[in-house]
Amino acid sequence: MxxxxxxxxxxxxxxxxxxxxxxxxxxxxxxxxxxxxxxxxxxxxxxxxxxxxxxxxxxxxxxxxxxxxxxxxxxxxxxxxxxxxxxxxKDWWLTPEYRPVIRPGFKAYLDLEATAAVLQNYEAEFVPGLLQTEAYVHAIYQADGALPTEDLDRLVAVRTTRQEVLHRSDTPLKFTAIINEAVLRRRVGGATIMREQLTHIVNVAESRPNVRVQIVPFRAGVHPGMSGSFFVLHFSERFALKPMVYMENLTDAVVKRSDSAVERYVDAFSELQALAPGPQESLSMIKEAIKEH
Incomplete structure (x- = not known):
């Protein structure tokens, strides 16, 4: 309440x-x-x-x-x-500046992200949105080639504005990101952009106690995240809101609320956490990837 x-x-x-x-x-x-x-x-x-x-x-x-x-x-x-x-x-993502470039499904996610107390995110292909640099976001959307410059700038602003949840003065979002090792190796936008992006992840993880990053290494073999990226959102006990799961693809986005579906993803995230090295070893993996770029 x-x-x-x-x-x-x-x-x-x-x-x-x-x-x-x-x-x-x-x-x-x-x-x-x-x-x-x-x-x-x-x-x-x-x-x-x-x-x-x-x-x-x-x-x-x-x-x-x-x-x-x-x-x-x-x-x-x-x-x-x-x-x-x-x-x-009006929430910031519903203002005239941002609303034209936000899909309905992603708008639903922003509602959840802004309200959540804890966010658990497994990413298979991209750096998690809350950890992306402006240059990395630009490179992702420029590869599409279909966006006007104005819309591209708005999308970059959406990504960076979202990250303010990690710095909330009252209750910063507790964010755990588990990232597939392939994300560290995939060169998005060139070597310089990737070095800066990976360095940013390390800096945020080392400076903010509410942010935890782990890497699922190739050597882990088959794992519960192989079906794709997902988000598990948990809310303060003060509110009448149960945990929810968010997933998206090229054409659609879905929020899952049923207890059975959410439980499966909560379990999958726990398994991924157990499979992945701890934060310190994971950050060492990122630092090694920086050198390779």
Whole structure:
């Protein structure tokens, strides 16, 4: 539960609101199909609301659901407060400067990343976004060749602005990155860019106690991350939010919320942590890769 709604971010309010509305529906013994039939809504409207995927939430919609669920006055007032924040404030990634270049699926991820207390990320092909340098990001998107310069600059700004979660003054994000050794060897943008990028990873990992980096070496053989990159997000116990998993590919992005799916990825990440050398040996591997570039 958010204790100071007015000070909360819109992203947190959207996620908390969706979670509490879902809990109210389940407590009332109602299925989503029953609710949307009563309100003459499309099924996607309710599912998006419960998933916290709408950029803003209409207060009348929230009040209509509270009426159906029989929510008490205190709960109604709190949920109305959440909805109000989503209408009066904007997260940085929803501003006109950034919104044109952010896909809906990635917008959903930014909501989660900005709200999470702990982030676990396995990366198979790229340096983790929270550790990328501007030059490395430029090299990735320039290889596509289809982006106007203005959009490319915006995408670079999105990547670098995201990294502020590692430096939050109140509660910095606890970030654990496990990286496939191939990422260290793959030359993105040339030798100079790669040396600077890998040096940046070392500097961040050595200077920030909330950042932990491990490398899965080639010698580890078959491992649980071979099906692709993924993120596991954990939230403060103060909020009614269970851990979630995020994955993306060239055309799509998905957030997994079911307990069974999340448990599999939590277990996979734990196995990867056990397979990978510890932080000190992993940083030594990165330093060796810097010399090779």
């Amino acid at each position: 958010i204790t100071d709604v007015e000070a909360a971010t819109p992203a947190l309010c959207r996620l908390q609101l969706g979670s509490e509305l879902r809990q109210l529906r389940l407590a009332a013994g109602l299925k989503g199909t029953q609710v949307v039939k009563k309100l003459i809504w499309s099924p996607s409207k309710l599912s998006r609301l419960e998933a916290g995927e709408n950029s803003s939430v209409e207060t009348p919609d929230v009040m209509a659901l509270c009426e159906i669920y029989g929510a008490d006055p205190e709960t109604r007032a709190r949920l109305q407060g959440y909805a109000g924040v989503t209408k009066t404030k």
